[in-house]
Amino acid sequence: MFMCISRPFCRNFQRSLLFLKNTSFQMLGENQENSEIMSQNRSNAPAAEMKRNRNRNRREKSEGTGVHHSSAPTSCGSSGTQNRVPLSDISSHCNITISGNGTKSAEKPRTIVVEGNIGSGKSTLLKYFSQTDGIEVFPEPVHKWQDNKGHNILDLFYKDPERWSFALESYAQFTRLQVHEAKTNSRVKLMERSIYSGKYCFTENLYKSKQLKRPEYNVLCEWFDWLKTTKDLHIDHIVYLRSTPEHCERRIIERSRSEECGIPLDYLRDLHETHEDWLIRRTKFELPAPVLVLDATKPLDEMAKQFQHLEEELNLKSI
Numbered sequence: 001m002f003m004c005i006s007r008p009f010c011r012n013f014q015r016s017l018l019f020l021k022n023t024s025f026q027m028l029g030e031n032q033e034n035s036e037i038m039s040q041n042r043s044n045a046p047a048a049e050m051k052r053n054r055n056r057n058r059r060e061k062s063e064g065t066g067v068h069h070s071s072a073p074t075s076c077g078s079s080g081t082q083n084r085v086p087l088s089d090i091s092s093h094c095n096i097t098i099s100g101n102g103t104k105s106a107e108k109p110r111t112i113v114v115e116g117n118i119g120s121g122k123s124t125l126l127k128y129f130s131q132t133d134g135i136e137v138f139p140e141p142v143h144k145w146q147d148n149k150g151h152n153i154l155d156l157f158y159k160d161p162e163r164w165s166f167a168l169e170s171y172a173q174f175t176r177l178q179v180h181e182a183k184t185n186s187r188v189k190l191m192e193r194s195i196y197s198g199k200y201c202f203t204e205n206l207y208k209s210k211q212l213k214r215p216e217y218n219v220l221c222e223w224f225d226w227l228k229t230t231k232d233l234h235i236d237h238i239v240y241l242r243s244t245p246e247h248c249e250r251r252i253i254e255r256s257r258s259e260e261c262g263i264p265l266d267y268l269r270d271l272h273e274t275h276e277d278w279l280i281r282r283t284k285f286e287l288p289a290p291v292l293v294l295d296a297t298k299p300l301d302e303m304a305k306q307f308q309h310l311e312e313e314l315n316l317k318s319i
Contacts, residue, residue: 141178
């Protein structure tokens with residue numbers, strides 16, 4: 001009787017132990033898996049916290065400098081607008097004046113260029129107008145050609161034009177560009193010669209007389225064309241002191257500059273023709289501005305009268 005009762009009991013007891021064993025292993029596996037997940041979350045926590053800190057710092061920095069990354073509009077009374085760094089005064093960087101009615105207007109001086117042959121009287125005209133208020137005179141930069149780090153390129157050119165033509169024309173073009181770009185506070189900028197006459201009269205004449213070789217001439221032409229399209233070479237008026245080569249030769253002898261003592265008359269005649277082609281006959285090259293012609297063969301007292309007439313024509317007395 002006892003044995004019959006104990007066997008079923010033992011079998012049930014064994015089944016219970018087996019069920020408990022399987023259940024324990026299952027719970028152990030789930031606990032291990034949960035432990036790994038928690039461990040992974042703990043390892044990722046510092047990175048997430050660092051990311052949150054970076055975002056918080058970025059927002060605080062943006063709010064402090066007034067820089068807004070949001071595309072939403074901000075009202076005029078917002079704190080971001082109040083903290084924004086004010087813009088600098090633009091009139092301190094640009095040539096802008098404030099007119100009487102409170103409006104801004106750009107002021108740009110009138111540029112007048114005096115052209116003519118060597119010895120035509122350009123320096124005399126500049127000296128006359130240098131005494132006029134509101135006019136700043138810019139002589140031709142001959143002094144730079146006479147002293148380029150101790151070398152007198154102008155003198156070298158007159159002694160050996162075939163050897164030194166390219167050097168002089170290159171440097172003359174560069175220094176004339178400097179005069180074009182020179183700033184002035186006056187209402188009128190009066191220049192002796194221009195980058196245009198340097199190319200249309202002097203460079204062309206040297207190439208025509210074979211003092212400049214074709215490759216040298218090409219280089220000067222390319223530089224000139226590039227400057228015309230990239231630099232402000234604006235001219236308002238051209239004053240042409242028209243003389244004769246013979247009259248120019250007499251003035252050159254009278255002023256007796258050391259570099260000019262050996263200038264041949266044929267050279268003056270060739271330069272006269274290039275000026276006439278450009279400014280009078282207008283058969284070659286463009287005119288960058290209207291031309292006023294003065295008779296530079298007159299005596300000095302009559303030239304002064306022409307200068308006064310020029311003041312009226314260009315309205316220079318009222319500046």
